[in-house]
Amino acid sequence: MKADATTKRAAATSANAKGGAREALSSSTQPRARESDTLHRRIRADIEQRILSGTWRPGDRIPFEHELMTQYGCARMTVNKAIASLAEAGLIVRRRRAGSFVAQPRIQSVILEIPDIQAEITERGEEYGLRLLTRRRRKPLANRADERELAGKGDLLALRCLHLANGRPFALEDRLISLASVPEAQNIDFAKESPGTWLLGHVPWTQAEHRITAVNADRDTAATLDIEVRAACLALERRTWRASEHITYVRQIFPGTHYDLIARFAPRAARA
Numbered sequence: 001m002k003a004d005a006t007t008k009r010a011a012a013t014s015a016n017a018k019g020g021a022r023e024a025l026s027s028s029t030q031p032r033a034r035e036s037d038t039l040h041r042r043i044r045a046d047i048e049q050r051i052l053s054g055t056w057r058p059g060d061r062i063p064f065e066h067e068l069m070t071q072y073g074c075a076r077m078t079v080n081k082a083i084a085s086l087a088e089a090g091l092i093v094r095r096r097r098a099g100s101f102v103a104q105p106r107i108q109s110v111i112l113e114i115p116d117i118q119a120e121i122t123e124r125g126e127e128y129g130l131r132l133l134t135r136r137r138r139k140p141l142a143n144r145a146d147e148r149e150l151a152g153k154g155d156l157l158a159l160r161c162l163h164l165a166n167g168r169p170f171a172l173e174d175r176l177i178s179l180a181s182v183p184e185a186q187n188i189d190f191a192k193e194s195p196g197t198w199l200l201g202h203v204p205w206t207q208a209e210h211r212i213t214a215v216n217a218d219r220d221t222a223a224t225l226d227i228e229v230r231a232a233c234l235a236l237e238r239r240t241w242r243a244s245e246h247i248t249y250v251r252q253i254f255p256g257t258h259y260d261l262i263a264r265f266a267p268r269a270a271r272a
Contacts, residue, residue, distance in 0.1 A: 039074050043082035051091050051102050052243045054182075054204055058104045062092060102204070114208055114238065117173075117252070118194045121165045129164030132191040133224075137179070147176065150239075150246040154180030159195055162224060169225040175250040182247060196250065199240075205247055211237040215253065225255055232256035 050056045063071070068079045083100055086092045092100045121128040137155050140147035150156065157177040163170045175195050177185045182203055190198070216230040225233075234254045240247045 039072060040078045040081040040085075043068060043072055043074075043079060044085050047082070047086060048089075048091060051204060052206065052245075054202075054242070056102050057202060058102050058204060060102045061099050062102065064099055114196075114200060114205075114240070116194075116197055116200055117163050117171055118197045121163070121170060124165070126165040127167070128194075129167060130191070130194055131162040131164065133160040133162055135159050135190065137186065146249070150176055150178050150249055152178060152180035152246065154178065154183075157185055159190055161190070161195065163194070169227075170254070172221060172224050172253045173250060174252075175248060177248045178246050181242065181245045195248075199248060203242070203247060205240045205242050207241045209239045213237075214256075217253070217255075221253055225253070227255050 047056075047062060056062065065076055065079045065083065068074075068082075069076055072079070083092070083094070087094050087100070090103055093103045094100045118128045118130075136158050138158055140151040140156055142148075147156065157179055159173070159175045159177070161173040161175070163173060173195070177195070177199075179186055182199070184202075185195075185198075188198055213235045215233050215235045217225065217227055217233050219229050221233070222229045222231060227233075233256055236252045236254070237250070238252075239249050
């Protein structure tokens, strides 16, 4: 009987020891799992900040996975998780054997993209031209809350341009660029390069808002576009952001005979 009791106590002690070992192993792996999850978020945040700040521009290759593993001192799985989440968010594209690259951002809209007037005119087989009518650096107007938001803690670059197709007026553009968000814009010669084309090629954006209205040309607009006073025109206003930063505001006026707004869409799948 004594032997049996001793055997049972020994078995219970052994079971408790194994259970304790399993608990110790489980508790020791939990901090590592949490640390890995925190690190993958940090890697994603670091890469995202470089993209949204414009340090890495569309088309730039981000570091290879093995380079990030060395930089952060982590496993490939942690880096892969960060890269996958960035790709899912549309900030990067992954190319087999070539690496990962900063994606060309797209407008969050089902029907509209940000148009490039220069590219559109060229695609029509016409010769593009540009006249920079006015350019000045200024403070936001005190009575315009939208201008104060756009300027942030800096000045605005105010541009007025006339876009030409085969030497004829195509669109009149009034644009404000936030120099707090895009300081390099003050060094660009916009008499030679379209502001919209330059911004699309050099400044990443994450959100855009369009407002389209039908207007009649006033005397000044009519004279600039070489059309009749009160002629029908299409006015396109657009604001763009990079995360929470305001980038630019633009108002473009097109003669009604020069511009078509076309949208192609399909019905959403029916929900159960």
